[in-house]
Amino acid sequence: MLRRLLILIVLLIVVIGAAIGGTIFFMSRNAASTTAASAAGKTAQATTPVPAPVPAPIFAELDPFTVTLYGETRNRILYTAITLRLNHADDRKQIQDYMPEVRDRVLKVLSSQQLSAIQTTEGRLALSKDIKESLSKPFVAQLPAPNVADVLFTAFVVQ
Structure with a gap:
């Protein structure tokens, strides 16, 4: 019985660890893609020429x-x-x-x-x-x- 309880606790720790690890993995992956997208957006903004202001008639x-x-x-x-x-x-x-x-x-x-x-x-x-x-x-x-x-x-x- 003690052995079953020990296996159950270890199994529970492995499942919780896998859930936490998976969450961290997907969050960091999403953050990396967001950072890359914003960097690409900043690059696109930097290369897009700003139109000159139109002079008043x-x-x-x-x-x-x-x-x-x-x-x-x-x-x-x-x-x-x-x-x-x-x-x-x-x-x-x-x-x-x-x-x-x-x-x-x-x-x-x-x-x-x-x-x-x-x-x-x-x-x-x-x-x-x-x-x-x-x-x-x-x-x-x-x-x-x-x-x-x-x-x-x-x-x-x-x-």
């Missing part, structure tokens, strides 16, 4: 324009609001400083348009290009020309 909004367009049969009124997209804050300051000349140049371009041309998408693109070219000339010889990236129509009504 620089806009200069012009007061709306109203011009008379002369057509073949009758005259029409063009009402348009324009916003300029600029490349540098210095360009915005220059546009604001020379606003009377900016408005004069834009009015000259707008008033020279043909009614039939600006009522098409292609005509509006050409008008945008003409305004951009007009504003991309220096206002005074001592200053560089403002760098106008785009001319945006925020309102465009022909009546």
Whole structure:
């Protein structure tokens, strides 16, 4: 009977030891794979280039324009609001400083348009290009020309 009790105790110690050993083995294996996965994630993060921050857009909004367009049969009124997209804050300051000349140049371009041309998408693109070219000339010889990236129509009504 003592021998049976001794065998039972030894068997119980072996089973408990195997359970503890198996738990430690699987826990260390899981921890190793987690560590490897996190290391691989850190490596992937380290090799992935961080995108550069997108610069804030620089806009200069012009007061709306109203011009008379002369057509073949009758005259029409063009009402348009324009916003300029600029490349540098210095360009915005220059546009604001020379606003009377900016408005004069834009009015000259707008008033020279043909009614039939600006009522098409292609005509509006050409008008945008003409305004951009007009504003991309220096206002005074001592200053560089403002760098106008785009001319945006925020309102465009022909009546």
